[in-house]
Amino acid sequence: MASIKGPGHIEPTISGSDLRIGIVHARWNTTVISPLVSGAKERMLALGVKEENITIEAVPGSYELPFAVTRLYAASQIQSSAATSGAAALDLLAGDAPDTLPNVGTKPFDAIIAIGCLIKGETMHFEYICEAVSTSLMKIQLDLGIPVIFGVLACMTDAQALARAGVTEGGHNHGLDWGEAAVEMGAKSRLWN
Numbered sequence: 001m002a003s004i005k006g007p008g009h010i011e012p013t014i015s016g017s018d019l020r021i022g023i024v025h026a027r028w029n030t031t032v033i034s035p036l037v038s039g040a041k042e043r044m045l046a047l048g049v050k051e052e053n054i055t056i057e058a059v060p061g062s063y064e065l066p067f068a069v070t071r072l073y074a075a076s077q078i079q080s081s082a083a084t085s086g087a088a089a090l091d092l093l094a095g096d097a098p099d100t101l102p103n104v105g106t107k108p109f110d111a112i113i114a115i116g117c118l119i120k121g122e123t124m125h126f127e128y129i130c131e132a133v134s135t136s137l138m139k140i141q142l143d144l145g146i147p148v149i150f151g152v153l154a155c156m157t158d159a160q161a162l163a164r165a166g167v168t169e170g171g172h173n174h175g176l177d178w179g180e181a182a183v184e185m186g187a188k189s190r191l192w193n
């Protein structure tokens, strides 16, 4: 019997053509992370997001994701106001603008996807990091008022993680779902503004 799990179908009217989306991913468990990031990007491109409007940044591990999401969004806001304000434009010319920030473009992110993969080990690390990261990412999206897509796998085994990255037969790449969720929530949060 086919699985009943999954996000169902996105409304066909939703387009990502005007959205700016960030991906922040951990490097820990790279074999799993790389296909998840590629899957998220592939789905966003298929839903119309322009390649130049997708920014991808890496951090060492999942524990760094909440901080990175917060700072990346702030950077995108600063660059956005620099791009739209005359005074800031003069600063830009004078070299005072935050031009050393990552490529976060000229408008703030409509959504940010946080991607990580936690795999249970012998110690309590897994429990502490899972709890801290999931609670923080929820708080951040409510505080910032932008969708933060929860792309953090919490797996008991390597095999579970590989299946959820679509690497093993019969698996499914959850990055595809996270890319779709980012487009849907980015578009809807604009409408609900």
Ligand code: DLZ
Binding pocket: 026, 028, 029, 060, 061, 062, 063, 064, 116, 117, 118, 119, 120, 121, 125, 126, 129
């Ligand atoms: C330390 C650690 C451990 C044990 N396991 C993982 C993991 O499974 N997945 C992951 O993304 N990160 C792990 N980390 C690293 C922490 O997230 C963090 O990068 C370090 O503790 C430094 O703050």
